[in-house]
Amino acid sequence: MKDNRPEGIEQYDHPAGGWDALKAVARTLADQRVVAQGTMTLLKANQPEGFDCPGCAWPDPKHTSSFEFCENGAKAITWESTAKRxxxxxxxxxxxxxxxxxxxxxxxxxxxxxxxxxxxxxxxxxxxxxxxxxxxxxxxxxxxxxxxxxxxxxxxxxxxxxxxxxxxxxxxxxxxxxxxxxxxxxHEATSVGLPKSIGVGKGTVTLEDFDYTDAIFSFGHNPGTNHPRMMTTLHNAARRGVPIVVFNPLKERALERFAAPQDPVEMATLSSTPIASAYYQVRAGGDLAALKGIMKAVLEMDAADRDAGGPGFLDRVFIEEHTAGFEMLRSDVENTPWERIVAISGLARDAIESAARIYVNARNVIVCYGMGITQHTKGTSNVQQIANLLMLRGNIGKRGAGIAPIRGHSNVxxxxxxxxxxxxxxxxxxxxxxxxxxxxxxxxxxxxxxxxxxxxxxxxxxxxxxxxxxxxxxxxxxxxxxxxxxxxxxxxxxxxxxxxxxxxxxxxxxxxxxxxxxxxxxxxxxxAVTVEDSMSMxxxxxxxxxxxxxxxxxxxxxxxxxxxxxxxxxxxxxxxxxxxxxxRIRDKIEEVFPDFGDFNRRVRVRGGFRLDVAASFRRWNTENGKANFLVAAGLDEDPLLDNPDALVLTTIRSHDQYNTTIYGLDDRYRGVFGRRDVIFMNRDDLARRGLKDGDRIDVCGLAGQGERQSVVRGFTAVAYDIPSGSAAGYYPEMNAVVALGHYDHLSGTPSYKGVPVTISAAGRQG
Known part of the structure; x- marks a missing residue:
């Protein structure tokens, strides 16, 4: 199989994590010439008297583990503490x-x-x-x-x-x-969208909530690469039987199966733990349709149960006491045709309904999401629909439930x-x-x-x-x-x-x-300095x-x-x-922002402290004092997709990078080694364009009126398991086909995950 693939493209069958992760850390330590110092440095990462990892913003579990770092965190640390000058x-x-x-x-x-x-x-x-x-x-x-x-x-x-x-x-x-x-x-779509929904532009869950949840829904993120310490939490949840439901265009290895480097049994036996109990490959740009589809199925199940004499599946007490706008949302969702939901999401109706059944059968649900939700022209609406879904069953402001935007930078x-x-x-x-x-x-x-x-x-x-x-x-x-x-x-x-x-x-x-x-x-x-993680600690x-x-x-x-x-x-x-x-700076922070009261004392307590997140306690700091169901008009991601030849390109990070920092040229879990000039495409989409695996292609960003059209030339097409109508390429290289004016006009977030493009054999684009 390897010999028939493009150069540097191989089948990678191992789980995420495991021995390959430890080998990658060892190579990074050696490459940056910090083997002795680097090992000591890693042992101080995320420790009470140590430093916060400059990688992701996933919270630390009680600041107790000497091994609370991950492969990409180790790369970030050694990249910073390098001996090179x-x-x-x-x-x-x-x-x-x-x-x-x-x-x-x-x-x-x-x-x-x-x-x-x-x-x-x-x-x-x-x-x-x-x-x-x-x-x-x-x-x-x-x-x-x-x-x-x-x-x-x-x-x-x-x-x-x-x-x-x-x-x-x-x-x-x-x-x-x-x-x-x-x-x-x-995550500007989060900062703009959630305050109108629930009164705060942050997540409502704590790390401990994952110990009490009955289901985890994951939308548009790849924790194995972008916030790998989250994998410990997902690994633990999966092993105690919590359904983990994933919506993502690409099947990311860490969300399929994971071998925890801290687990001696898995390391000794070369075994792993399945993570996702259900994996729905939503079409790039189809998240809004998928979310409306889940809500539509929930409403239909609720109506059917009530018609049969049951109590239904909505939390009517929560909706009545804490929310506004439910009837407007119900009308919008009920009047959205299943045919359109299926066409735009790329998911079959029975697949969406199966996800809805998992949702209604769980008492406490956490929804996690990343930039696959926010980096769209309708990113703010996407975020608000996640809040809507949670509010249907009162899944905000109670233990084991809530909304969890997964941030990247450690103190963003x-x-x-x-x-x-x-x-x-x-x-x-x-x-x-x-x-x-x-x-x-x-x-x-x-x-x-x-x-x-x-x-x-x-x-x-x-x-x-x-x-x-x-x-x-x-x-x-x-x-x-x-x-x-x-x-x-x-x-x-x-x-x-x-x-x-x-x-x-x-x-x-x-x-x-x-x-x-x-x-x-x-x-x-x-x-010492301070940072705030994704869960307001x-x-x-x-x-x-x-x-x-x-x-x-x-x-x-x-x-x-x-x-x-x-x-x-x-x-x-x-x-x-x-x-x-x-x-003295912290005293002034406290003076400006009263939530930081007694800052210097509290930050010296082991593990720090959590800032007040009112929505976690069902206090709604909105104009009307309620949590608001907010309607997103329509389903279409972008009018430029009316072009019959258009695909939706989503930009992705390789496993060997952190945002714009490129640690190396491998993307191990996707089977890419020594290169980044590739575009992942569905085999049928390749065939319809007269292309095949390994062909050289040009990618043209579709432009609106008055916008300049950009072309990235000479990339290599890689046949991949991705929904028809979708394509993927590496960030930041593919930023070249994202027009400056192509962004969510509510939040200002560029549409890196929903780029309308055409793709053709190299040399055909003008």
Whole structure:
């Protein structure tokens, strides 16, 4: 079979996890030259006196296990704590023109940045610069803008609560709410959709709820790659007989079967545990139809049971006491034809009804979802339909039940909680005035798409990035790259080199920062930072490794340095005093956000503390004080799909990457080795286009009126088990066919998981 497949495409039959995961960790430790130090570092990951893994935001189980890390978490840790360095000799040797030709993997594999850098266009190289001079230049460029709204301030979800809070303080004191953020590109549909449904833009469950649930529904995520520590929870649930129902276009190996590396029996016997009890391969972009289909089946079962003299399957007491809008939802769902649901979801009616039966037969249900739900033009509606489904049977606000958005970046949720938002509410503005004596602007700022649009149009002239790889993460690189090269100022606060750093402005500066694993020494001694996980638990993180260079500063110290140089003593904020002891920053967080009451004491308690999530206790912080059933009009993902040749492309991460960071070129569980230039397609879709497994193809993104059409050329078609009408390719390479204007207009989230494309033999597309 292997000999007949394209180069680098093999059949992989092993379970997820197991010995292959441990071998991958060992290879990563050796490759980054941190075998001895790296092993010690892994043992401090997610520990009470250790550091929080810079990978995913899955919560820690009581902070007790010495082995509470996973393969991809280990890669993230070793990638950060690498012995490799990108020092002055590296930049003296390599011009930016040369570096542009490197792969993203090779750029970040060059190692940790060790000193501040400024781009010299004459030599086409980054050259060393002192910290004071760097801060002076940044301040000079920011202060010569016509108005603060001409600057954009991006944040990565790896940023700690303390750094994010100082950042938003600086930016609001500077005078703008332009906060493009990585959450704009992932779970913004959650942040926008759930407050209207249940009054909070976060999940309602705790990790302990998984011990009491009777069924887990999983929509649009791949935990084995993107949040592997979740697999321990799913593994435990599956072994005690909890139905795990999966809706996903691709069959992801970890959701099929998993061998826990911490389980001595499975490791010794080479056995594994089946995870999904039912796996429904929904068509890409068909989630809204599938969710309405499940609700339609639930309503029909309820009516049939009541007609037979039974009590029905709806929680009528919950609906009556706690919700509004049920009759409107019922009307919409009942008037949605089964024929349309089946056609758009790609699932047979009896398959949807079987999922509904599992749902109604379970007392306590948790629904987990990822970016397969949010990254669509109807992402906000998708999220709200999940809330609707749960509310039909009162599955919010009780033990063992609730909604669980599964976040990626380790503190993407915390960033938002402490003020990184382009839409500040009155409570935030009042809190800032209370704590700092000035009233920040209330005008809505820019999200990520709006920031790129403003830069492209020349309305914004400066960009400061607190971590991340914005240009590569964004959709439509042709537009994004060209826009960023127009800037007057770009500043990157970073641990390692990436492609965004090569898109130079008139003044381009890189400021190297400490990572999560590094010891952070300030005026009062070693410091801890805090993070908030996907389930609203806040806990401390303490690095311990000697930093990779004497010139590195912490993110809070860098932000304070820029703020002090830019603002002087405006509003009487003593930036040096705040950074000297992070307890002082936490005191100010508590003053602005009362939910953090007694912050410094509570975060020192083993395991930290949970922020108040009102919906977990059936308190609904909505305008009407109720949880709201919200109607999503229609089922269609995108009018561009009316094209009879169109497919829906979903972008995916390989098992050897974390967001835009590419650790290697293998995607083990999908049988891809040594390459990323592949498009997964259904065999019938290939045949209809006169194509076969291994053919070279071009992928053309369909464009709306006034949008530019983009083509990615020369990829390889791989026949795969994926629904007809769907295709999949790797992110960020396939961002090239996602138009900048192709996003959810309620949340601003680009439609990375629902891209209308046409595919043809290489060379046929114009």
């Amino acid at each position: 990108s020092g002055p000799e590296f930049f003296a040797k390599h011009s930016l023109s040369e570096l542009w030709g490197w792969t993203d993997h090779k750029l970040e594999d060059a190692g940790r940045l060790t000193l501040p850098l400024r781009y010299n266009s004459s030599s086409d190289r980054y050259e060393p610069i002192g910290w004071d001079e760097a801060f002076r230049l940044v301040a000079q460029e920011l202060n010569k803008l016509d108005r603060p709204d001409q600057a954009e301030f991006y944040t990565s979800g790896r940023t700690s609560n303390e750094a994010a809070f100082l950042y938003q303080l600086f930016v609001r004191a500077y005078g703008t709410n332009n906060f493009p953020d990585c959450s704009n590109m992932c 949720q915390g960033d938002r909680t402490v003020g990184i938002t382009e839409i500040p509410n009155k409570a935030l503005i009042d809190g800032m005035e209370r704590a700092f004596g000035f009233r920040p602007p209330g005008k809505k700022g820019h999200n990520a798409v709006e920031a790129i649009e403003a830069i492209a149009a020349g309305r914004s002239k400066a960009l400061v990035c607190l971590g991340g790889n914005l240009a590569v993460a964004m959709s439509d690189p042709d537009v994004t790259y060209e826009a960023m090269r127009k800037l007057d100022l770009v500043v990157h606060i970073a641990t390692k080199l990436n492609r965004s750093h090569l898109l130079t402005a008139k003044t381009s500066i890189i400021l190297p920062c400490l990572g999560r694993t590094d010891l952070d020494m300030q005026a009062t001694g070693p410091q 806040v806990h401390a993180s303490r690095g311990f490794l000697r930093p990779p260079g004497d010139m590195l500063k912490s993110e809070p110290a860098i932000i304070a340095g820029i703020a002090k140089a830019t603002l002087g003593d405006r509003y009487g904020i003593d930036w040096d005093w705040l950074v000297g002891d992070y307890d």
